[in-house]
Amino acid sequence: MGDDRAGHRHPALAALTIGAIGVVFGDIGTSPLYAFREALAQSAADGIDPSEILGVLSLALWTLFLVVSVKYVSFLMRADNQGEGGVLALAALARRSMGIRSKLALILGAAGASLFYGDAIITPALSVLSAMEGLRTIPSASTVFDEGTIRLCTIVILIALFLLQSRGTAQVSRLFGPICILWFLVIGGLGIWHIADEPSIVRVILPSYGLHFLANHGVVGLFVLGAVFLTVTGAEALTADMGHFGRLPIRIGWFSLVLPALALNYLGQGAFALSSLEAAARAGQPFTNQDWFFLMAPESLRPALIVLAGLATVIAAQAVITGAFSLTQQAIQLGFLPRLRVRQTSADFQGQIYLPAINWLLLFGVLVLVIQFKTSSAMAAAYGIAVTGTMVVTTCLAYLVVRHRWGWSRALALSAILPFLALDLVFFGANILRVVEGGWVPLLVGAGVGLLIYTWVRGRGIVSAFEKRQAIPLADLAAALARRPPERVPGTAVFLTANPASAPGALLHNLKHNKVLHAQNLIVTIRTADRPVVLPECRAKVERLDENFATVVLTYGFMETPDVPRDLSRDLGIETNSSGLDPMKTSFFIGRNTLKPEADKGMPLWQDRLFMFLQRNASDPTDFLRIPPGKVLELGEQVTV
Template identity: 65%
Template sequence: MHDTHSGSVDSQDIHKHSLAALTIGAIGVVFGDIGTSPLYAFREALHHSSTSGIQEAAIFGVLSLALWSLILVVTVKYVIFLMRADNDGEGGVLALLALAGRGIGGRKGAVLALGAVGAALFYGDAIITPALSVLSAVEGTKTIPGIGENISEQVIINITLVILIALFAIQFRGTAAVSKLFGPICVVWFLAIGGLGAMHISDYPSILGALSPHHAVSFLTSNGMIGLIVLGSVFLTVTGAEALTADMGHFGRFPIRLAWFALVFPALALNYFGQGAFAMAALREAQAAGIALETRDWFFLMSPEFLRVPLIILAGLATIIASQAVITGAYSLTQQAIQLGLLPRMKIVQTSPGSSGQIYIPAINWMLLLGVWLLVVQFRNSSSMASAYGIAVTGTMVVTTCLAFVVVHKLWKWSLAKSLLVIVPFLTIDFIFFGANILRVVDGGWVPLAVGAFICLIIWIWVRGKRVIDEKENEGTMTLAELAATLAKRPPSRVDGTAVYLSANPDGVPGTILHNLKHNRVLHARNLVLTVRTSGVPHVPADQRAEYTIVNEDFARVILRYGFMDTPDVPNDLAAAIPKGMDKLNPMTTSYFVGRNVLSASKDEGLPIWQDMILIFLQRNAYNPAEFFQIPSNRIVALGAQLVV
């Protein structure tokens, strides 16, 4: 869900952008997160493998688990299977939610809950990824000969915080300019880590035998609980896999697959092989000296000393790119959630005039920065923080797989047996990883769970609260035809111009019309009842956006439909919706009537009182609907009533 590029990629787009450019772009945006995993994944897994020094079986077992995680989870599940489950080219958990909703005829109960949980856990991931990846890169400074031993933990924390604060502070400028550098820098990064690994395989050539899965199986079966804890750390090798489907709309399926098989997977595999061989050589030295081998910063120590500083700088750039991808992913996810009605409206700033996907959401930006800052200050080093990482990602993967089952069975019409045959193995792997990570809740895994639970609570209260508000607003409402008949008997005064009444219910009479008649005792020459709806597709073509229905000479009903990744522009689309032969809208004589209800809490009806308080806070702080729909502020008339919720 990382919106560093925009727009669905179809056959026409392939002509506009060369395959090479799309593939390089995908390497920078899609694989930034998974590409920085070698910084800490192998180190952390080995660290948990033994309490009395690292053994040969652990090195081979961890390496085998890492390689087969990349093969089964990333290659088979995501690259080969899940990338087929796209929503008009778009992927990601909320795109799957929309697809699943289409399959079952609406977003109902369990499916909606799954989507909400997946979205909520992504925010936990969006906080941890920048903190962990940048901190692990800065920790590489400890391996600089002659300098590293003098660099304290506090200095590393301070440098990390400065980088992260700068990263979040420049978000409002957009990423269009710098994103052109993401791909080339990440290509250099993958070539560097692949070359670094290949250089060290000769340290212990037999390490290539770790490709046999029996090493992974025997390590897990002979180590019991420690094996599961190690598996939780091994999962760090596949964090970022969600981006493969989430970014389909930006680059297309083929460039992402090409990037994975041609560069990213070989580079990652070579690097992990190299770290394994380097660790085995270190183990032989330790055994010869008669001492136990403790875990080290294998990634940075593998590089020749004269290349250490350039590698740290390159790692820093790669982790900033990985963080950027997750941050823009959080913006994109939030935009989708708002459009799908899961979250209150927020201010969304377009940062690029030529690209609708280039957005910035101030509220999300500063909340993420606060979360990242607290994590770095609280955990203080990447090893402590690594415990918190896996749960959010494994939880999202479980949700993705469950939604994929609904899609293949209900929407693609696969038989139940075929659907289960494909989905159950993936779900089994997901649950094994999830179980392995749950063991680390006390060590820090509670952080993403707490963030996810908080977001889930907000979504749940907002969705329920909006339902209660809609019911209250629609109590006893009459139809437009009934209102027209009443007005024909007692005609009100008429004024020139057009009145546009925004309403969630296109069938009933908006309360704003009744308030206008009651207080102002006038009716405009032309009255349009406008409903804005979000469809279960990413983008609605301009020529399919509007539905215009004439009720009588006084009223017409207009429905504007947007995709969940579209940015609404109501005045522009409403003007385009007026049928040929009718007077066009004059922006200077068009007034938009917006309902602005005041909510009050009640113990006796609606939601429980504590949920009322949260709903009222969310409603009060939601972004002005008129500004969200890009309606000029000087053309807005706000009318409302008090509603008891």
Template identity: 60%
Template sequence: MDTVSLAPSHAPETARPHAHPGLFALTLGAVGVVYGDIGTSPLYAFREALAQTAAGGIDAGEIIGVLSLALWALIIVVTIKYVLFLTRADNWGEGGVLSLMALAEGATGGRWRLVVLLGAAGAALFYGDAIITPALSVLSAVEGLATVPSIGSAMTPGITLPLTAGILIALFAVQSHGTSRVSALFGPVCLVWFVVIAGLGLWHIADAPRILAAFNPWNAIIFLGGHGVPGLFVLGAVFLTVTGAEALIADMGHFGRKPIQLGWLGFVFPALMLNYLGQGALALSTLEAATAAGRGFANADWFFLMAPEALRAPFVLLATAATIIASQAVITGAYSLTQQAIALNLLPRLAIRQTSEHQIGQIYIPVVNWLLLVGVLVLVFAFRSSSAMAAAYGIAVTGTMVVTTCLAFIIVWKAWRWTLEWSVLFIAPFLLLDLVFFGANILRVIEGGWVPLLVAACMGFMIYTWRRGAAAALRRGDKQALPVADLIAALAAHPPQAVEGTAVFLTQNNQNAPSALLHNLKHNKALHAHNVLLAVQTARVPHVPPAARLTIEPLDARFSRATLTYGYLDSIDVPSDLARGGALAALRGGTSFFVGRNAIRRASRPLLPRWMALLYGFLHRNAADPTAFFNIPANRVVELGSQIEL
């Protein structure tokens, strides 16, 4: 099939300027979208970290030590690494693992396979994270009903699991209608959420003011040094406090660096810090009361216990709303990442629907939506509790952070042109910390950490198969192709019958004659008055201005060679961009678009292993219709089939 190349090109790397509203409005929007995931981590993070020390009993030093680890994880990983450093490693204002991959590819001239490997690994790990976040966050909130005195005893798994599933099914079911109508509420709801959890934390710090000793990093060091291997399990659970940090750079293109930095430093970080301190103080005061009364001390759901009993039910409802918003952010992120992966030729084309007439970023990808829902529901009913599921959460996120740090090293070295020595000295501490967290989470593979790794492995395998299969198909097609110059010479010697109008032939390589053109000449024995050999490419930048997208080269009176270059976040509209650039001549007969559709067959000398050829053939057959993907009206398309042997 003469599909269109979506591999990164060497197009002019210019970006589309963003028109943004005021700083306050953007900061409020960032609070509702960017910080939803990390903002709901207090629901379970401190409880799960403290639970890892409970085997031999919990003492005051362990409470302070665990909390110290959590606070310094937020300071080093989120504040220093992401907010202050990685928000500056942007690709024309865009962030996220694939934007970093595109930037690193541009800095290395596209010659380092390692860059694509890292980007593919980061994307694959994100999908592993994407099925856990909605399941864990919503289930944690619903489990908070067990702390409501009037109904707590009735909140068994037989109630909480169906209730969680119902909320998640409803959330995924409304995605096709878009979220633009309710997204305006995300910021205010999350604003209330952070104010409430900060207020509860501040209130409970007075229960045990010595909890402020957690700010001393020496307490974290003493805790790790005195607990050996169990301390690593605690460290893996502590990492739950920083899950969601990737959203700070992934959503940077929507809000900008300053609103994200301001939202974190001025509001979200203080709120999270106060809440974790309040949970620690409540645990410490409960321990002191139990010791004084001669009772045993057990770990508990400290987050919900901070709320007064009379207000606990509305607090659970607020927590549920916050987790739904956090889940929505992850779902939207999965759509956006998939769109970028398709543009960068990591995945086959998928049907993408625009759900808003006014916001380009509001998209819906049906197959991603329903696969995520299936994965989320399987996790909910397989793990049955947020505590069991928490073990599965950290591995995918830490893996993504390792990938992000490696890409950042390449950007600092090659794009920012630092010396190798300074680049290593700067990045090494971040990478070492990421690897420590990753190693701590690997210890929990058998407890459920294998789930995101399995999802990531499946996605990585699909990405590898698609890229290798597409490259093999391109090589086979080029080997069998006829150069355009030879075709033009042959047609000049034996001109076919001319018909009115313009024919646009979509092809991966417009240096060769498209198979659709050759089949048209063979079967119809006619040639249009004007013929455009069109290749569509994706640049390594998020946006290319409309005026800079089209380049066109006349070959003779009948043929032109054209290239359309889009950014990996641009919406593709081939007819509009061709017309804007003057490629569609105003001739009688109108314009027809010719698309080749290939069938994959097994070659006598295969380029791919049999199993890979079968999988690539399946992905190729089920890829979305290219005419819809390129926004070409169906009544102007002519499809001509051919075969490629792999």
């Protein structure tokens, strides 16, 4: 028996590891296309000498070791929310641990989510554009593929990628793992080939080369450090995708293939640059920074490498787009954003979703970046700030989890987290220096999303406070109706409300205007748990008030899509309805208040109008809750926000 289980377990682990390599490491795996080139460019103003190549390379390798291997893979991946990772999953875990003191976790989660969207528009643009720029390294094609043509090819590829999102990626995603494994083997092989040019390059593994570089380059060293951080963009995916693949497959993929391939490639680029510098010095020619990654490959093999790089960058872009869909779904469930239309694109995998609004907004942002920045070098300056900002937020949330969830003492928690936070803040400070060069883009996107989140949360709070002031305790209403029963009509009525203890506004309006009460009345509340998934048997909590009313609380995980008719049709254990509901014989009542802006109350007038815009453009609750459209009645009143 034990051998059989092990036999089944090993193929599953291998499949998950291959899948993780194809999805989790797509972003960080394509960083060699531009990271070393951009870091070296920051120190090239007064020429490049061998010590600068060695110093930049040492910083790049130690950034990989410390940020990814130590911080994320060895430490932060332990802080999971029932197997799920990512900034919102971590925020939900911290909120559960802190209880009433969870406002800080809420703010940090919203900030991390806001910054992620800045990253989500830069990654597809930068990665695909950097791959297409490899065409300029083919001498015979350099006259055909000028800057404008390369930009046009990039735009066509990106538009095609976003158009395909509505069809889902379940089929093509099976190719992601094998393609990315081939990618890492190729870039590792290129690195080994050129390490042979300068075998002494391996000495940069000593951190003294990087520290010496920083000590002797002042402010320039900080700009280089900001560019060096490009080597670890995508590290957040290691925790964000834990729920899809598990901790062990990601760790195996990182240490067995991805880290060695990246390290070898960066060493190969450094050795190639060093040998090129020496050759230029011998020939008495000036040495210039070049596209080291593509130039490492022989000219005859370079077209194949460009095609492979294009596939790898498309996969990296796909991973970020999918991540944006998942993060948005989580944000909606946690109440950070209004309801948006969510479509399942696979009957077999619940995580395969498509959000049209997010898809087209991302495409618009990506195209604006490609057209505005024109080259990957210009765009690289914008990349680091969003990533480092998200990492700072993640580290702060990790402290809350370690302190309040794991129960560590303050001294022990600080001693574990402060080194990581200091490292993040150093990189964040280095990237802030590049705000003028383009770093303002993710900050602007993050601030815009943050404003939407703040407006939506505050507006919902005002509406909720109004509803509480108008509310009547459900128990009091039930007692009054038992004493003086209204006209009864056959069937079941489901009233959706945020507070099951109070009579829903739709119920009160139905009694006031229609003067009838259904034979059975369910007061249904939808709640989101601070865990990714809720077991079906734990979904519904039912309480019978009297023969007329029962309250039902349906709880969903923050990664689940509510399906109210499905869950009400199960056996709820209500005496008069033990077989569950037939959705087609049930009327669903939803409160729909009309919002009225007023400058002297609630939010400022401009924020009132923004909240009303979000409310108007939210997806229909019947669609979001999977309620048959023909069975819904909406009742409400005017609310001043």
